[in-house]
Amino acid sequence: MSTTYTPPVFTQPLPVPTPLTQPFWDALAEHKVRIQYSPSLGEYIFYPRPLAPRTLADDLQWREISGAGTLYTYTITTRPVSPHFAAAGPMVLAVVQWDEGPKFSTELVNVPFEDVKIGMRVKPVFCDYPEAGVTMLRYEAEA
Numbered sequence: 001m002s003t004t005y006t007p008p009v010f011t012q013p014l015p016v017p018t019p020l021t022q023p024f025w026d027a028l029a030e031h032k033v034r035i036q037y038s039p040s041l042g043e044y045i046f047y048p049r050p051l052a053p054r055t056l057a058d059d060l061q062w063r064e065i066s067g068a069g070t071l072y073t074y075t076i077t078t079r080p081v082s083p084h085f086a087a088a089g090p091m092v093l094a095v096v097q098w099d100e101g102p103k104f105s106t107e108l109v110n111v112p113f114e115d116v117k118i119g120m121r122v123k124p125v126f127c128d129y130p131e132a133g134v135t136m137l138r139y140e141a142e143a
Contacts, residue, residue: 012084014132021048023062028135031126033067035102036060046102067124068142069098076113096122096139110140 017025027034035046040057044065052060074094080086092108094116108116109125121142128135 012088014129014134014136017134020050024048025134027062027064028126028137029128031135032064033098033124033137034062034064035098035100037063044098044100044102046098046104065098065100067098067137069096069104069122069139071095071108071116071118071120071122071139072097072103073118074108074116076116092116094122094139104137107138108140109138115141 015021015025023034035044036048037044038052038055038057038060040055040059041052044063045053045060049060051058072095074092077085077091077093080088085091090113092111092113094106094108095103096106097103108122109127122139123142125138125140126135127138
């Protein structure tokens with residue numbers, strides 16, 4: 001089960017979908033996670049690309065995944081990485097390894113810093129920014 005997180009007003013730059021990445025962003029808008037799958041490799045891949053890695057096969061399919069995963073690594077930022085992030089305060093920047101295999105760079109929310117542990121189970125949190133027409137994917141600890 002995923003959670004919807006209502007973030008504060010977002011002042012940071014937001015992603016701009018491209019024709020190649022649009023299916024990923026469309027799925028997030030539906031509060032689903034959809035990534036590419038390569039039958040020639042027999043595995044899911046992420047980031048979106050036109051050809052399968054290693055085989056260069058033109059067989060990529062968009063498939064829905066659970067979005068659940070494990071915290072692979074993280075850092076707690078205490079200084080803003082740019083002026084756009086000055087109001088964000090300390091953040092937990094993270095890499096989540098989805099149960100389906102690929103890793104995803106994200107932010108952990110709703111988790112006290114002292115509770116963050118590599119290997120913890122995490123679940124998706126969908127952050128809607130209707131004024132920008134985009135939904136961001138964040139993560140929180142599984143209950």
